[in-house]
Amino acid sequence: MASYQIVTDSTSDLTPKLVEELGVEVIPMEFILGDEVYHNYPDAREMSSKEFYARLRAGEMSKTNQINTVTFVETFEPFLQRGLDVLYIGFSSSLSGTYERALEAIAQLKKKYPQRRVVPVDSLAVSMGEGLLVYYAALKQQAGASIDEAAEWVSVHRYSLSQCFTVDDLNHLKRGGRLSAAAALFGSMLGIKPVLRIDDEGHLIPAMKVRGRRQSLDALLNQMEKSIQDPEKQTIFIVHCDAPDDAKYLYKQAKSRVKPKEIIVNDLGPILGAHTGPGGIAIFYLSGNRG
Template sequence: MRDYVIVSDATLDLPYSIIKEYGIKVIPMGIVIDDVAYNYHPDEIELTIDDFYKRLKEGANSHTTQITPILFMEYFKKLLNEGLDIIYIGFSSGLSGTYSAAKLIEKELTEEYPESKIYCIDSKCASIGEGLLVYHAALQKKKGLTIDELKTWVEENKYNSRHWFTVSDLFYLKRGGRVTSFEAVVGTALRIRPVLSTDEDGKLTVVSKIRGTKAEMEFLISKMMKEGIELSEQTIIIGHGDNLNQAKELESQIRSKNIVKDVIISQIGPIIGTHTGPGMLALVYMGKKGDL
């Protein structure tokens, strides 16, 4: 039986230590900062997360680019030529055309390599919501699931990756068309932090608006308490965009309740950070979908 690898993209925002430990392959993604182009890799070889946020707070302009079909072709072919099958878990199709590009190459390479298996799956998730799904897929692979069994598992569980996040500066969301200019001005003046997630189509949606960091963390924890599945057996992830102090406070509050197995804090990388800005806070866990 051929071995296989789990592949994702640089929006997954998992700590590099986890990516390395489980042999997850991550395709880099492009970002342009003040007209200078970089490829963002999880090991931060070209661009560090800290430097990215420093430059963003200094007023730098940034925008991201999706993975091209050519890059998918080159990346997948290299793995196939090493005798590996591929299961790619990608950034939500509701937020990017990256997944569609991967599907085009899946079809082409399946014909060119008929003895190989190439499965591309739409995570319907963003950032560490996608990362959490990839992490759990890696855990399932470690248990011995075949590539076909894992494909079925991911499709059946992708909506169970529950992810909620807040932002402190609405102007980054305004630039991406997620809120109006009026909402950005009023929300920033009133210190309102929207809570966002993705819907069933994988599109970003504002599910609540909260004032104050205390209420924000209470909302995130209450969601986890209501939706979480077997939390005592789970390692949950807190993500932050240059917001470590608040992430540590959220971790402390969760640990004090003694309801989860472990907590990982992860930085939100430049690909997602371009659209959410400094101050983002996220909480992700496996659970059953409730009302948005």
């Protein structure tokens, strides 16, 4: 095993089983619901995704906090003390200040541990898109890749990561400033479902608009069929916001259409779910580009 620890944040939405198998460290991010602050652990020990989305459906609003510099120091330092280097793969810097806080922590630790390294990589990704990069980096590590080789792989392949998703309720995008109130109102009245993606700079951008939920799911599948490369060698990740039936549909269709090596499905956690709302669903895989 290479002498470094891979660290990521909980927006990667890795399943508890994957976290254990890959040996990665996951820093829980915070979300606020009501008057309480919760931590988003991979095992959802403080609140299940089902409860979280049920409370959103009941009209509650959720906010999120980025990971602060102190938390990064407290996470990285024990590994450095043990003589390990750290590879940190973080949530897109275009959507959160979390990555910048990590860089601040790294600068502090460099002075204290000049013989050790913390190598940061901005995933330019969200949810299990970030998680997919962590997954492959951990497999590289287990195969004997050095920290620089694993970091280089992520830095290159983040631009080949396709991240497409759709939402069921436009009002959550409106609240998050991603959609105007008028567009949300008329879109909802007309049954419009946006298909969105993450661009090369890690920004959330619209890809297309379709009418109807099933059509939006099929749009994700059609895009995957056109762009996925060597699916028989790939692991595909699917996440959903308490939409298990739609996730099953995507799973079955993806398995039938492109015959990937493996498909892993998980809940989309509260950190991103606060902005997408119940019913959001996404699919992640490697393609020729981020389209």
